[in-house]
Amino acid sequence: MNMIFKKFLPVAVAGAFAMGIGTVSAAPLTKLGKDLTDEERERVSQMVQGAPLPKDEELVHIPPTMEDLEASDLHPKMKEAIRRGHDLFVNTQQLRGKNVFNNMNCSSCHMAEGTMPYGGPVWPAAIDLPAYRGKNGHVNNLEERIVGCFTYSMNGKPLEYGSDDMLALSLYHQWLATGVPMFAKDKIYGRGFPRPGEPENAPDAVRGKVAYEANCAICHGEDGAGKKDGDKVIFPALWGDDSYNWGAGIARVFTLAGFTKHNMPLGKPNSLSDQDAWDIAQYVDSRERPQDPRYTGDIKETREMYLDTFHKHTLYGTEMDGKILGDHDNAGHKDFLKPEILRSRDFTGGKKAE
Ligand code: HEC
Ligand code: HEC
Numbered sequence: 001m002n003m004i005f006k007k008f009l010p011v012a013v014a015g016a017f018a019m020g021i022g023t024v025s026a027a028p029l030t031k032l033g034k035d036l037t038d039e040e041r042e043r044v045s046q047m048v049q050g051a052p053l054p055k056d057e058e059l060v061h062i063p064p065t066m067e068d069l070e071a072s073d074l075h076p077k078m079k080e081a082i083r084r085g086h087d088l089f090v091n092t093q094q095l096r097g098k099n100v101f102n103n104m105n106c107s108s109c110h111m112a113e114g115t116m117p118y119g120g121p122v123w124p125a126a127i128d129l130p131a132y133r134g135k136n137g138h139v140n141n142l143e144e145r146i147v148g149c150f151t152y153s154m155n156g157k158p159l160e161y162g163s164d165d166m167l168a169l170s171l172y173h174q175w176l177a178t179g180v181p182m183f184a185k186d187k188i189y190g191r192g193f194p195r196p197g198e199p200e201n202a203p204d205a206v207r208g209k210v211a212y213e214a215n216c217a218i219c220h221g222e223d224g225a226g227k228k229d230g231d232k233v234i235f236p237a238l239w240g241d242d243s244y245n246w247g248a249g250i251a252r253v254f255t256l257a258g259f260t261k262h263n264m265p266l267g268k269p270n271s272l273s274d275q276d277a278w279d280i281a282q283y284v285d286s287r288e289r290p291q292d293p294r295y296t297g298d299i300k301e302t303r304e305m306y307l308d309t310f311h312k313h314t315l316y317g318t319e320m321d322g323k324i325l326g327d328h329d330n331a332g333h334k335d336f337l338k339p340e341i342l343r344s345r346d347f348t349g350g351k352k353a354e
Contacts, residue, residue: 051117
């Protein structure tokens, strides 16, 4: 281990503890904001460290922990499958070179094992899918949502639908949602990576670089490549071949600004100003990364095709330092561009006019 790891790992570990990883398990919670007791509100407040607290009409859900799983009376075979799903979620690198082609685990972005409000909790997908998704223009189920993060965020080749690992991983999401009614229509507290306050000045990559170097480079590197200790990823990459590709949700500046504001620097969430979060997001999301798997071979055409549903929020296909971002054939560490599993769907009973 070099100096930087020695100096900063304790910060990361302290952060993880503050976020509730490894703390004594407290009971799962499912309530509307207005029904929370003072104690429950305090518990949520300690979890989210400075993010806005639940509004009256918002649904607050704190999922069960792995300790709760062991203590539960679920069938041992269920426990085994949920453990496998959890293990895939936090150590997705075990699928490196097969399904994952960058340095990410699911938990690199979905904080506290996918349970954290404001840190991309994953259980909402288990209660509100199947549903229509603008990103691909059809009705998606939970497996398909997971396929999306494999394709873009992990720059990968998704697990097969219906495979044992896919069942385990989707079951982990469903189990986290324990106690939340299917298709609950309440607004979910801290879903996704909520957008920070609007910046006073338009997000700017030049200012962003300065703020990045002051707040992020110590862990993620000046070159954004992150850090590895042998094969083990210590800090994941923010750009370049080891990072998420141009089609990933977090390549949208507002999403990365929300992620950054509420989750980074690790262990100090909500410490940056909104302006810094936007500027840093503008900088990071204007660095090169693997091609969008939906690339048609023509950058202008691809940007246009997905402009309304996606790329109007990214810098893909725009000019930066005299170059067009994303104008290349580099798919990163994989030897294909688009995984075969991506397809449209037809619910007309075969009557769809092609
Ligand atoms: C590089 C960051 C990143 C990684 C890695 C990542 N995701 Fe995501 N994920 C996102 C973003 C961004 C969203 C969209 C959040 C939003 O809607 O604002 C998302 C959304 C989701 C959702 C939907 C949540 C909801 O509220 O409906 C699920 C489920 C999910 N991811 C599962 C996974 C799984 C499983 C993996 C690992 C195979 C994974 N993600 C890896 C960034 C990531
Ligand atoms: C103390 C070290 C540390 C600092 C400082 C830090 N990060 Fe992170 N960051 C991490 C770790 C560790 C993860 C993975 C989280 C996990 O696995 O629990 C991460 C994950 C991320 C991710 C999602 C995964 C990826 O690689 O895309 C993004 C984006 C990110 N950080 C951005 C930032 C930004 C922007 C800053 C500066 C404001 C920052 N980080 C500061 C340690 C750090």
